[in-house]
Every structure is written in C-alpha cells, then in structure tokens.
Amino acid sequence: MAAEFKGTIKLDVRDSVADWAPYERPKAPEGAPNVLVILYDDTGMASWSPYGGRINMPTLDRLAQNGLTYTQWHTTALCSPTRSTFLTGRNHHVNGMGNIMEGTNGFPGLSGHIPESCATIGHVLQKNGYSTFWIGKNHNVPEEDISTGGSKEQWPLAMGFDRFYGFIGGETNQWYPDLVEDNHFIEPPYTPEKGYHLSKDLADQTIRLIRDQNASNPSKPWYTWFNPGANHAPHHAPKEYIDKYKGVFDDGYDAYREWVLARMVERGILPADTVLTPINPMPEDQANAADYVKPWDTLSDDEKRLFARMAEVFAGFSEYTDTQIGRIIDYLEDSGQLDNTLIFYCADNGASGEGSPDGSVNENKFFNGFPDDLKENLDKIGVLGGPETYNHYPTGWATAFSTPFQMFKRYSQFSGGTCDPMVIHWPAGITAKGEIRHQYHHSTDIVATVLDVTGIDMPTTFRGVEQRPLDGVSMKYSFDAAPDGPTEKKVQYYAMLGTRGIWKDGWKAAAIHAPLTGHGRFDEDRWELYHVDADRSESKDLAAEHPEKLQELIDAWFEEADKNNVLPLDDRSARDQLTIERPQSEPPRTRYIYYPNTTSIAESVAVNVRGRSYKIIADVILEEGAQGVLFAHGSRFGGHSLFIKDGRLNYVYNFLGIPPEQTFTSEALTPGKHALGVEFIRESAGEHGESIGTAKLYVDDQVVAEGPMRAQVGKFSLGGDGLCVGYDSADPVSGQYANPFPFTGGTLLGVGVDISEEQYLDLELEALAALARE
Numbered sequence: 001m002a003a004e005f006k007g008t009i010k011l012d013v014r015d016s017v018a019d020w021a022p023y024e025r026p027k028a029p030e031g032a033p034n035v036l037v038i039l040y041d042d043t044g045m046a047s048w049s050p051y052g053g054r055i056n057m058p059t060l061d062r063l064a065q066n067g068l069t070y071t072q073w074h075t076t077a078l079c080s081p082t083r084s085t086f087l088t089g090r091n092h093h094v095n096g097m098g099n100i101m102e103g104t105n106g107f108p109g110l111s112g113h114i115p116e117s118c119a120t121i122g123h124v125l126q127k128n129g130y131s132t133f134w135i136g137k138n139h140n141v142p143e144e145d146i147s148t149g150g151s152k153e154q155w156p157l158a159m160g161f162d163r164f165y166g167f168i169g170g171e172t173n174q175w176y177p178d179l180v181e182d183n184h185f186i187e188p189p190y191t192p193e194k195g196y197h198l199s200k201d202l203a204d205q206t207i208r209l210i211r212d213q214n215a216s217n218p219s220k221p222w223y224t225w226f227n228p229g230a231n232h233a234p235h236h237a238p239k240e241y242i243d244k245y246k247g248v249f250d251d252g253y254d255a256y257r258e259w260v261l262a263r264m265v266e267r268g269i270l271p272a273d274t275v276l277t278p279i280n281p282m283p284e285d286q287a288n289a290a291d292y293v294k295p296w297d298t299l300s301d302d303e304k305r306l307f308a309r310m311a312e313v314f315a316g317f318s319e320y321t322d323t324q325i326g327r328i329i330d331y332l333e334d335s336g337q338l339d340n341t342l343i344f345y346c347a348d349n350g351a352s353g354e355g356s357p358d359g360s361v362n363e364n365k366f367f368n369g370f371p372d373d374l375k376e377n378l379d380k381i382g383v384l385g386g387p388e389t390y391n392h393y394p395t396g397w398a399t400a401f402s403t404p405f406q407m408f409k410r411y412s413q414f415s416g417g418t419c420d421p422m423v424i425h426w427p428a429g430i431t432a433k434g435e436i437r438h439q440y441h442h443s444t445d446i447v448a449t450v451l452d453v454t455g456i457d458m459p460t461t462f463r464g465v466e467q468r469p470l471d472g473v474s475m476k477y478s479f480d481a482a483p484d485g486p487t488e489k490k491v492q493y494y495a496m497l498g499t500r501g502i503w504k505d506g507w508k509a510a511a512i513h514a515p516l517t518g519h520g521r522f523d524e525d526r527w528e529l530y531h532v533d534a535d536r537s538e539s540k541d542l543a544a545e546h547p548e549k550l551q552e553l554i555d556a557w558f559e560e561a562d563k564n565n566v567l568p569l570d571d572r573s574a575r576d577q578l579t580i581e582r583p584q585s586e587p588p589r590t591r592y593i594y595y596p597n598t599t600s601i602a603e604s605v606a607v608n609v610r611g612r613s614y615k616i617i618a619d620v621i622l623e624e625g626a627q628g629v630l631f632a633h634g635s636r637f638g639g640h641s642l643f644i645k646d647g648r649l650n651y652v653y654n655f656l657g658i659p660p661e662q663t664f665t666s667e668a669l670t671p672g673k674h675a676l677g678v679e680f681i682r683e684s685a686g687e688h689g690e691s692i693g694t695a696k697l698y699v700d701d702q703v704v705a706e707g708p709m710r711a712q713v714g715k716f717s718l719g720g721d722g723l724c725v726g727y728d729s730a731d732p733v734s735g736q737y738a739n740p741f742p743f744t745g746g747t748l749l750g751v752g753v754d755i756s757e758e759q760y761l762d763l764e765l766e767a768l769a770a771l772a773r774e
Contacts (some may be wrong), residue, residue, distance in 0.1 A: 021678060026128050027190060033428065034224075037446070038195050038344065039083070054245075058322065058323065058326060072439065079139050080170075081095075083140055101142060102143060106563070116465040124459065130221055137166055137172075152183050174234060197237075209385050231321075236385055245311070252307070283513055291395055347420040352392065360377065362391075368690075411505060412499045418695060430480070474488075504552075504556055507532065518576070579713065595751075601722045603715055614755050623671075626743070627741075630676065630725070632733050633726055635733060636732060641728060650663060655712060678696065
C-alpha cells in the first residue's frame with residue numbers, strides 16, 4: 001500500500017496569470033469577404049442560358065444579371081489538372097497534375113502529388129482567419145491513398161480545409177454516391193426512393209456547414225469550394241427536370257450550333273464576325289475515331305430520338321443542380337451574407353466527348369475501350385437519367401455545347417476544350433451589374449484573385465518550405481475595367497494527353513494532334529496559328545502568312561514546358577493510361593484476405609483481377625436460411641459478386657452492364673462449414689481486348705457450375721463502388737438483389753482472392769485448414 005500523503009500544498013498562480021497572455025490567432029483583414037467557388041464539370045460555354053444556350057440556369061442567370069460574365073476564361077481541358085490550379089494558383093504540371101489522378105505516370109509533371117512548395121488557397125486562408133470548406137468532388141487525391149488506411153496527407157483536411165463532404169475520384173453515381181466526410185467513408189443519408197440525389201445532399205451540407213460556422217464563429221469569414229458531380233457523367237437527374245426539356249433538342253446538334261452562335265453574338269459574348277468551325281476538324285491521319293461526330297442529317301430516326309433525349313437528360317441534370325445551388329444563394333441572402341460574398345460560378349473544362357459517336361448508357365465503356373451499342377442504348381431510352389443507366393450523350397452534343405470552337409474536353413490546343421463559362425458576383429465589391437468582360441484569363445488566376453480581394457499575400461515560405469510564385473494573375477482589375485479593355489495576362493501554355501498549345505499576347509499556336517490515340521511522333525506535329533484577338537473561334541490558320549510569329553510561339557511553348565515540368569508527352573489510350581501498374585503503399589502480393597464488417601475498399605487499392613485469371617474463396621459456416629453477399633466489387637455497370645440467395649450459391653459477373661448478367665448457380669447448399677468460391681481462367685483476348693475464358697463455381701472441392709465468361713480489362717468504375725465483404729454498398733452489382741443485402745444466417749470468416757498461378761483446389765485446401773484453425 002502506498003504511504004499516506006500528509007501535509008498541504010500551497011499553490012498561488014495569481015502572479016503567473018497576470019503575466020500570461022492568450023495566443024492570438026491571425027484574423028482575416030477587416031471587412032474581408034466570404035468566398036464561394038462553384039465549379040461544375042464538363043460544360044462548354046454554349047450550354048448555359050447566360051451565354052445564349054438552351055439550358056435554363058435560373059441561379060446563374062440571377063448572378064450574371066448582378067455581376068460579370070466572362071467570355072475568355074480558360075481551363076486546362078481536363079478535370080484534376082484544372083482543379084489543382086484552383087487549389088494552388090500554379091500551373092497544373094507544377095502541381096504534379098498533368099493528367100487526371102487515374103492517369104498519373106510518375107514523371108514530375110504527372111506525379112499526382114501537389115508539392116509542399118505549392119501551398120493551397122485553403123492553407124493560406126486558414127492561416128489568416130478564414131473557415132475553409134470543401135464540398136463535393138475531390139479529384140486530387142493519389143489513387144494509392146484512396147483508402148481507409150491510406151495516407152491522408154493529400155486529402156482535403158490536410159490541404160487546408162476545415163471540413164470536407166463529398167466524393168474522392170473522377171465521378172460517382174449521383175443516386176448512389178461513394179461519400180466521404182472529413183477523413184472517413186460514409187454511406188448516403190437516405191436512398192433515391194426517398195428522394196436522394198447527390199446535388200441536393202451537397203447543397204444541404206453546404207448550408208449546414210456555413211450555418212454551423214456562423215453560429216459559433218460569426219466574426220470569421222469563410223471560403224467554400226462547392227463541386228457538384230454535374231455535369232460529369234453519369235448524367236442523372238429527377239425525371240421532372242428531364243421532361244422540362246422534351247423536344248427542346250429535336251432539331252439536333254448541327255442546328256444547335258448555328259442557332260446558339262447567333263444568340264452568342266446577339267448577347268455580345270462573341271464578335272459579330274465569328275466563324276463557326278467544322279464539326280470534325282481533325283485531319284484523318286490524326287483523328288481519334290472515338291471522337292468522331294456523326295452529321296445529324298445522316299442519322300436514323302431512332303438515333304435522332306435517342307440523341308435528343310440524351311441532351312434532354314444532360315440539360316435536366318444541369319438545371320436541377322443549379323436549382324440546388326439556388327438554395328445556397330437564397331440562404332446567403334436571407335442571412336445577410338450575400339452582398340459581401342465573392343462568388344465564382346464556372347466549369348472545369350469543355351463539354352465531354354467521352355460518350356462516343358453513339359452516346360452511352362454506361363460511360364465506363366469509354367474507359368474500357370469497349371464500343372457502345374445503339375440497340376442497347378435504345379432499349380434504355382425510357383430510363384435515361386435514372387439509377388438504371390450510367391449515361392452520357394454522344395460527341396455531337398459535346399461539339400454543340402462547345403460552339404463555336406473546335407473539338408471539346410481533352411483537346412487543350414483548342415478553345416473547345418478550354419474556354420468555359422465564368423460568372424463573378426460580389427455586390428459589395430463590383431459596381432458593374434450585368435456586364436460582359438472579354439479579358440483573357442485562366443484557371444490559374446482564381447487564387448491570385450481571391451488573395452488580391454481578401455488582402456492576403458501568398459507567403460514566400462510556408463511550413464519551412466520556400467514557395468513557388470503564383471503563375472496566375474489577379475482578375476480584380478477587370479471588375480471595373482471596360483468590357484474590351486486589355487488583359488493583364490501575358491502567356492498561358494496548354495498541354496494534355498498529347499495535345500499542346502500556347503496563347504501569348506492575343507495569338508495562339510496549336511499542335512494538330514488528337515489525345516489518347518497512341519500516335520506519338522510528336523516531332524512530326526503540324527502547328528496552326530490563330531490571331532485570337534481577331535478570330536475568337538480559332539477558325540483561320542495563319543501559319544503560312546506569319547511563320548515568324550508561329551515559330552515565336554512554338555519556342556515559347558517549349559520554354560514554358562521546361563519551366564513547368566510538362567515533358568514527356570503521353571497520348572496513349574485511356575485504357576492504357578488508367579490500367580498501368582503504379583506504386584502502391586502496400587507491397588505487391590498475389591493473395592489478398594478480406595474480412596467482413598469493414599468499409600468498402602476503393603478499386604485503386606483493392607485486388608486487381610482485370611485482364612487475368614483469379615480465384616475467390618469465402619470461408620463460411622452456414623445455418624438454415626443463410627443468405628446475402630459474401631463478396632462484391634463494382635456495380636451494375638461493371639463488377640462481380642458472390643452471394644447466396646434462395647439457399648443457392650451464385651456468382652454474377654456484370655460485364656460493363658451489358659445484359660444479360662453472366663450468372664453461375666449451385667444446387668441447394670447444406671448447413672455447416674464450407675469453402676464457397678469461383679475460379680476464372682483467362683484463355684484469350686476478345687475483339688476489344690476483353691478477357692475471354694471459363695468460370696467455375698465451387699462448393700468445397702466440387703465444381704457445381706461451369707461455363708464461358710468474359711471479363712473487363714479496364715476498371716469497374718472511374719471512382720467508387722469499392723470491394724465489399726458481407727454486403728454490397730452503393731449501387732448493387734446484380735439486379736438479383738437490392739443493396740446492401742448483408743450476409744445473415746451464419747458466420748462469414750473471410751474471403752480470399754488469389755491472382756497467382758496456383759490451382760484453385762490447392763488454395764481451397766489452405767482455406768479449409770484456416771477454417772479448421774478458427
């Protein structure tokens with residue numbers, strides 16, 4: 001027993017308290033505005049109503065009428081790269097983001113890691129008294145870190161944001177999103193049957209975060225980055241919004257281009273002499289067949305009906321999301337915050353051509369290099385935009401919504417890929433209302449503008465690391481400038497997926513090279529020259545007339561490439577770039593063991609069964625009435641699942657969502673200990689590179705079903721729909737059950753997945769031995 005303490009202790013802290021001073025946190029400059037940045041995906045300038053487009057955007061219209069509409073605001077032509085410039089104010093290759101995160105290749109300009117020398121706007125504002133919120137899409141986390149146990153150093157909270165609510169990856173199902181809150185994965189708060197849609201949820205969460213901040217710290221300004229899934233595929237929207245556009249696009253995309261150009265000229269968005277560029281401008285020796293546009297007058301009646309409906313779905317998706325953003329604007333107005341909130345409302349690249357010439361009911365076919373099928377698309381015309389499809393319009397609408405420019409998203413050398421809508425609204429700081437600005441600007445300029453407006457400097461050193469100077473320039477001067485006044489931007493290079501161009505002092509040089517073709521031979525590229533100040537649509541090649549100017553710009557491109565880590569160029573196909581082996585945080589292995597009651601595992605770090613043979617074995621103890629999912633990975637648009645239903649073991653491989661589901665079923669199972677599994681033996685490659693082989697369903701050591709099967713070589717999804725054990729999260733793999741269909745009626749000990757060359761029965765003996773030890 002411890003000795004009893006005797007005596008007293010006299011503690012007098014009055015003197016020390018008198019000398020003590022509280023830590024003074026930095027405060028934002030007096031009167032500094034709130035900042036709301038709204039960043040859509042995949043939207044050409046000719047889409048939205050303020051620019052003359054047919055898609056009604058009531059909230060954006062309202063902001064444009066009381067703010068400024070920019071006509072020469074540009075991006076990088078692709079998602080992750082543009083978003084990285086919004087984060088740091090530096091060029092995308094400097095940020096290590098010369099491609100989307102799924103296509104990074106390890107070179108400095110494509111590392112997928114923002115360096116410490118590029119502090120983010122979140123870091124800087126957070127250190128200067130702002131609350132910082134990131135809502136919606138995050139496409140800037142390295143693939144190997146998208147996991148529960150992965151490094152969080154590039155997740156939003158480590159990049160200077162107090163809170164995050166959204167999804168990590170290039171896209172997600174709008175009805176069944178893969179959600180993250182702060183640093184952990186969560187399930188959606190309710191289902192589509194109860195009215196769930198991601199755009200609505202994101203608006204709800206944004207209002208909640210700002211309201212909570214105002215309740216506790218009303219003196220602090222806030223910075224909110226709102227990134228809806230719109231308008232990226234899948235194009236998902238409530239049917240009532242889609243039906244608002246019934247018949248609106250029946251005249252087709254060729255007619256739309258003529259119609260909208262006249263409207264853009266009438267509104268002052270474009271000069272009166274602007275020339276419409278061809279729908280298929282790429283020369284035959286360079287063109288990517290997947291980006292071809294079928295002339296409208298060559299389409300069948302069925303194709304016209306289908307393609308028009310796909311545009312209606314896209315329009316409904318865009319307006320529905322704008323309406324949800326309107327709820328945020330209404331809240332800001334009702335709470336007295338709107339006047340001193342600087343709002344940027346914009347898009348991250350041109351309209352998307354990833355739907356192929358025929359459109360798609362499953363955009364993931366594009367990333368698998370698998371063609372779309374007109375009959376399959378027509379069969380689902382009645383459910384486009386709903387949970388049953390993962391749809392995307394055809395390339396013709398990408399061209400139309402990027403009027404009057406050449407091409408669309410991914411083509412960084414043309415304004416069709418880079419010239420996007422941008423409206424700025426700030427009643428307390430912008431006296432002009434409803435005016436247009438033609439100054440040339442770029443997404444790198446957003447950070448510089450925010451810092452200029454808030455009166456905060458980008459530090460020269462941050463956390464002990466010397467900082468790279470901003471590549472962008474502030475747009476604040478343009479707030480009160482003449483509409484056609486000179487720009488303060490001097491030069492901007494472009495490079496993406498093998499394409500490249502440069503703008504300098506009103507001139508533009510563009511290398512004629514299509515992305516994702518694998519052509520290579522970049523030294524043979526022909527360059528065109530446009531005088532953008534006089535030729536906004538980049539329709540007239542002046543290379544022969546001004547060879548010295550062209551060479552000046554080509555030299556400038558290589559100078560910028562050297563300064564910004566642009567080289568080497570990479571134009572390999574999407575499937576090739578998305579499926580290359582990348583370094584992982586875990587050592588490579590051929591056998592993976594997964595256990596129930598764990599969060600779904602992202603495809604980027606889960607076992608990779610694509611393009612190879614594999615075995616899946618579940619160790620179970622079954623009781624009477626046992627049912628549910630043992631293993632599932634992917635969704636109805638691509639994935640596979642091992643499950644028990646009606647007393648029988650089933651394995652379904654859903655190949656790119658193309659019906660029918662490939663299903664293998666056992667006879668009735670008996671209670672007791674079992675090893676239940678499947679083996680796929682890859683035997684050859686199909687016409688489009690898909691795996692062709694034989695699947696064998698096992699109950700213990702017996703083959704209980706067998707047959708031919710085809711499997712994907714590309715990803716099950718660009719983001720989300722991870723690997724699950726004991727349930728199926730989000731959108732279920734098979735239509736034979738509804739999510740989550742948890743395993744019940746027994747004990748699921750674990751699931752092993754093997755991608756070695758060992759025989760299934762050898763592995764099954766090991767599994768039974770492990771089960772016996774349990």
